[in-house]
Amino acid sequence: MNFRDTYQDKxxxxxxGLGFVGSNLAHTLLEIGAQVTTLDIADPESGANxxxxxxxxxxxxxxxxxxxxxxxxxxxxxxxxxxxxxxxxMSHIGxxxxxxxxxxxxTVGHLTLLEMCRLHNPxxxxxxxxxxxxxxxxxxxxxxxxxxLTPLDNNGVSKRAxxxxxxxxxxxxxxxxxxLRMTNTYGARMRIRDARLTFIGWWVRQLLEGKPIxxxxxxxQVRDMNHVDDVIDAFLRCACHPKAQGQIYNLxxxxxTLLDLAKLMVEEFGSGSYELVPFPENRRRIxxxxxxxxxxxxxxxxGWQPRISHRQGIRRMLDYYLQYAERYF
Amino acid sequence: MNFRDTYQDKxxxxxxGLGFVGSNLAHTLLEIGAQVTTLDIADPESGANxxxxxxxxxxxxxxxxxxxxxxxxxxxxxxxxxxxxxxxxMSHIGxxxxxxxxxxxxTVGHLTLLEMCRLHNPxxxxxxxxxxxxxxxxxxxxxxxxxxLTPLDNNGVSKRAxxxxxxxxxxxxxxxxxxLRMTNTYGARMRIRDARLTFIGWWVRQLLEGKPIxxxxxxxQVRDMNHVDDVIDAFLRCACHPKAQGQIYNLxxxxxTLLDLAKLMVEEFGSGSYELVPFPENRRRIxxxxxxxxxxxxxxxxGWQPRISHRQGIRRMLDYYLQYAERYF
Numbered sequence: 001m002n003f004r005d006t007y008q009d010k011x012x013x014x015x016x017g018l019g020f021v022g023s024n025l026a027h028t029l030l031e032i033g034a035q036v037t038t039l040d041i042a043d044p045e046s047g048a049n050x051x052x053x054x055x056x057x058x059x060x061x062x063x064x065x066x067x068x069x070x071x072x073x074x075x076x077x078x079x080x081x082x083x084x085x086x087x088x089x090m091s092h093i094g095x096x097x098x099x100x101x102x103x104x105x106x107t108v109g110h111l112t113l114l115e116m117c118r119l120h121n122p123x124x125x126x127x128x129x130x131x132x133x134x135x136x137x138x139x140x141x142x143x144x145x146x147x148x149l150t151p152l153d154n155n156g157v158s159k160r161a162x163x164x165x166x167x168x169x170x171x172x173x174x175x176x177x178x179x180l181r182m183t184n185t186y187g188a189r190m191r192i193r194d195a196r197l198t199f200i201g202w203w204v205r206q207l208l209e210g211k212p213i214x215x216x217x218x219x220x221q222v223r224d225m226n227h228v229d230d231v232i233d234a235f236l237r238c239a240c241h242p243k244a245q246g247q248i249y250n251l252x253x254x255x256x257t258l259l260d261l262a263k264l265m266v267e268e269f270g271s272g273s274y275e276l277v278p279f280p281e282n283r284r285r286i287x288x289x290x291x292x293x294x295x296x297x298x299x300x301x302x303g304w305q306p307r308i309s310h311r312q313g314i315r316r317m318l319d320y321y322l323q324y325a326e327r328y329f
Numbered sequence: 330m331n332f333r334d335t336y337q338d339k340x341x342x343x344x345x346g347l348g349f350v351g352s353n354l355a356h357t358l359l360e361i362g363a364q365v366t367t368l369d370i371a372d373p374e375s376g377a378n379x380x381x382x383x384x385x386x387x388x389x390x391x392x393x394x395x396x397x398x399x400x401x402x403x404x405x406x407x408x409x410x411x412x413x414x415x416x417x418x419m420s421h422i423g424x425x426x427x428x429x430x431x432x433x434x435x436t437v438g439h440l441t442l443l444e445m446c447r448l449h450n451p452x453x454x455x456x457x458x459x460x461x462x463x464x465x466x467x468x469x470x471x472x473x474x475x476x477x478l479t480p481l482d483n484n485g486v487s488k489r490a491x492x493x494x495x496x497x498x499x500x501x502x503x504x505x506x507x508x509l510r511m512t513n514t515y516g517a518r519m520r521i522r523d524a525r526l527t528f529i530g531w532w533v534r535q536l537l538e539g540k541p542i543x544x545x546x547x548x549x550q551v552r553d554m555n556h557v558d559d560v561i562d563a564f565l566r567c568a569c570h571p572k573a574q575g576q577i578y579n580l581x582x583x584x585x586t587l588l589d590l591a592k593l594m595v596e597e598f599g600s601g602s603y604e605l606v607p608f609p610e611n612r613r614r615i616x617x618x619x620x621x622x623x624x625x626x627x628x629x630x631x632g633w634q635p636r637i638s639h640r641q642g643i644r645r646m647l648d649y650y651l652q653y654a655e656r657y658f
Binding site: 104108146149153154157158165167168171 | 437487501615
């Protein structure tokens with residue numbers, strides 16, 4: 001039996017369900033027969049966009065709530081089989097200008113979710129959306145899960161605390177939790193309004209508006225990236241595989257320099273240009289340098305690997321925004 | 330010049346200054362000529378005890394405040410040369426029954442302190458009191474600073490977040506911070522009222538009251554421990570050594586089984602007994618098993634090593650409580 005078949009009639013809660021990855025998850029889960037609830041604070045700054053549920057809104061139970069709201073959380077988690085926990089602050093820059101908000105959402109929020117599950121739904125499976133930002137600057141490449149965790153910004157600290165709570169609640173309280181450390185994720189339904197959350201989204205907007213893509217520094221920084229459909233495949237595997245219980249996995253993909261990515265995006269768009277610009281000081285100080293992840297653990301344990309090439313994925317993403325760009329500006 | 334001489338006339342803030350380690354630091358700092366301010370919320374559950382400043386109260390500026398109180402923190406940090414940051418929740422058990430309080434004090438509190446320093450005293454040196462609890466269960470012994478960090482309880486999560494913030498503020502904002510990961514610390518002025526904070530304090534009380542020391546499990550758990558005077562020596566070295574900037578160090582001492590420690594304490598006390606009792610369930614689930622730390626890094630970089638033998642240290646501690654026990658019950 002294909003693991004996707006196990007989702008038939010499963011009750012699923014997606015926190016951050018109006019956001020980029022959360023909404024793509026909702027679309028896929030409905031296709032494979034699940035009953036989907038989304039919980040989202042619907043703050044556009046966080047990446048939430050009601051248009052992300054376009055076409056499926058009538059099939060989804062949509063809750064507008066803050067994950068720090070215990071009463072709402074309790075109602076949302078009761079009766080669920082699986083929670084994909086994607087809510088949270090993810091802006092590195094934002095975490096440096098408002099560290100208390102970043103901390104509060106990413107720790108109090110997840111602790112509230114975990115406490116509500118412990119009290120009212122201890123048999124639920126939770127998959128938490130972690131980030132490769134928790135590693136900080138790589139001391140070796142590719143970075144595996146044993147790499148030291150020395151985050152370079154406040155968001156890395158709060159996201160790591162969120163991870164640790166999920167693992168503590170597994171070991172101490174027996175709740176089934178897993179963590180996926182995502183790297184740069186791109187695709188349809190991502191925020192492209194500005195560079196606050198992701199540079200790839202920002203580059204899409206620059207292309208669409210006929211402006212040159214701005215690449216910071218010399219563009220030789222190496223990164224890896226995953227198309228959102230590959231990331232969703234990882235979430236789906238994680239929630240139903242016994243080996244994933246209490247486990248933390250890296251995602252990852254083929255390394256590429258930012259310059260090569262800019263070239264690829266210009267090629268696939270069919271027009272446009274890029275330019276090298278100096279690092280803004282506030283970004284230089286928290287930049288992680290070269291990074292790509294080792295995803296052998298999730299490959300060997302859950303059979304996951306990225307299947308969508310960068311060119312293919314960029315093509316799909318650009319097609320989406322050529323059609324719906326104005327919904328994201 | 331002996332490093333202790335550099336403290337002459339230095340302005341020092343000790344957060345958690347009414348507590349066990351903080352108050353011992355205050356006594357020593359006054360002896361070596363420093364000007365001491367303590368900041369403490371004065372909550373007896375946290376280990377604070379006004380008697381801990383007995384004999385020096387008139388020479389210390391004592392501030393009663395919560396480290397989450399930005400305005401009070403601002404006044405306290407202004408003008409200081411060094412901050413020994415020892416405030417915080419440290420109860421493993423308490424963190425499981427009230428995880429939000431543990432989180433709030435140990436993350437919002439330290440973030441407030443760091444923000445106030447960034448804004449109003451960016452040249453200060455901060456030494457943060459970390460804990461070996463951040464490692465969780467050891468996968469090898471002795472545990473060095475490269476060991477994976479998989480805390481087993483909520484307090485380990487929040488303490489690790491506090492560490493990470495100190496390091497981020499060093500790398501991004503240039504504030505000079507260091508972290509000492511303390512192991513079991515014992516000596517005069519520790520809380521002995523109950524087993525909430527440390528088992529050694531609790532054992533002292535059991536001896537004093539003529540009750541058998543209760544050792545959980547088979548007593549073969551290995552731990553290391555430091556007398557508080559050795560720990561203070563480490564704090565003093567850390568705050569004035571250039572190599573310590575942005576660094577995290579383990580403390581540690583000679584490994585001993587809990588059973589051998591119980592025997593040693595009975596011997597030095599001259600009477601009393603111990604008994605093996607089953608682990609209470611809430612402790613078994615968060616027990617870290619065998620642990621002792623590798624302190625070669627701080628030895629090679631700062632010249633620190635424990636100088637007080639367990640027997641000598643236990644003797645000193647018991648002498649203190651034979652005189653002042655009623656102030657701690």
